[in-house]
Amino acid sequence: MAVTAVDFDDLPAPVRTAIETETGPILKTETVSAGLNSALSARIHTTAGAVFLKGLRTEHRWVWTQQREADINPYVTPLAPRLLFRVVADGWDILGFEAIDGHHADYSPGSADLPKVTEGMRRLGEIPCPDIELRQAEQRLAGYVDNLADAELFKGDALLHTDWNNHNVLITDDHTHLVDWGWATRGAAWLDPAHWIIWLIAAGHTPAQAEELAARLPAWGTAPAESVDAFAKATSKLWAEIAGNSPDNWPAPLLSAATLWLGHRLS
Structure with a gap:
């Protein structure tokens, strides 16, 4: 709908x-x-x-x-x-x-907003996941993994935002604000940096550069390589589905980014 x-x-x-x-x-x-x-x-x-x-x-x-x-x-x-x-x-x-009087985060290479976004993501990582009804990462991604058991790689107790569209990140002079929490999820802590990587690549970063930015976050260091590889495969299928169901072409850059990142991981 x-x-x-x-x-x-x-x-x-x-x-x-x-x-x-x-x-x-x-x-x-x-x-x-x-x-x-x-x-x-x-x-x-x-x-x-x-x-x-x-x-x-x-x-x-x-x-x-x-x-x-x-x-x-x-x-x-x-x-x-x-x-x-x-x-x-x-x-x-x-x-x-x-109402927040700020600008949408600029994810492009060299942007002064990038350190502010990573700081906001770090602060999110310090918030305990509340005991409320939330989507589970392993359930959300179960339909996009090669083997159902791979979905368990995404399981965790961290609070995740998951939708790192730069329009959901508002930058003010001294603060980073995250909006649009409807898809908040409980899962592995490294998943938010992983979701962000797709948007970074779409904004002009190479996959290696995007991963270097993600590596500035403590949570990224907890990600086993096989889990990241499984996520890259799953998210490429997810964006292919979104692009196929979209009435316009807004997901096309994200699908291209996900495909590029998957190629980088597989190489």
């Missing part, structure tokens, strides 16, 4: 009223184009300040990610923006977060 984007003004009147009950008078609204997992992605300005809204229709197959974000938020702030409220009304599930 595709996500069809809507503007704030397209929401049913009862939903807009319920949001304004939480925020106070809304003075201005802005649609935010970045993001693939939300039908509503908007910044609203109120007398008390700005609020970021993200939402899905309650019948959407991904609406469970709204609950996941609400559940995990108390454990990941201030690394993540604080959840201010949740509104479920008239067929919509809306989360309201404190």
Whole structure:
């Protein structure tokens, strides 16, 4: 089920009223184009300040990610923006977060953002995985391994973000913020750096350069080579599936990156 984007003004009147009950008078609204997992992605300005809204229709197959974000938020702030409220009304599930005035991380070679991203990932690695319902890495990747037993290589007790799209990493002057926690997962600690490698290669790094950046994170040193090889194979199949099911070509650079990394691992 595709996500069809809507503007704030397209929401049913009862939903807009319920949001304004939480925020106070809304003075201005802005649609935010970045993001693939939300039908509503908007910044609203109120007398008390700005609020970021993200939402899905309650019948959407991904609406469970709204609950996941609400559940995990108390454990990941201030690394993540604080959840201010949740509104479920008239067929919509809306989360309201404190708005962050930052820029999307630049993953390109030589970017000044790269050390800040690694620091944010290191801080995430220090957060204990909360005892809440989360996806399991070995289950998420089980359909993409050569042998089902290989999925056990991804098992662990670390809290993982897993979606390292640079639009999910906001950089301010003194902080790195991670947003979009709907796909938070419990698994091996090295998996977040491994997921990041794909995005780094897509941004222009060679596979060797991307692995060197990942190696700056303590978690990467815990990864057995055979486990990384199994992940590289699995994630190349995953991105092939995403690219095959996508109505546009946004996954193409990620599929190319995953294929390039797999070739590097196999060589």
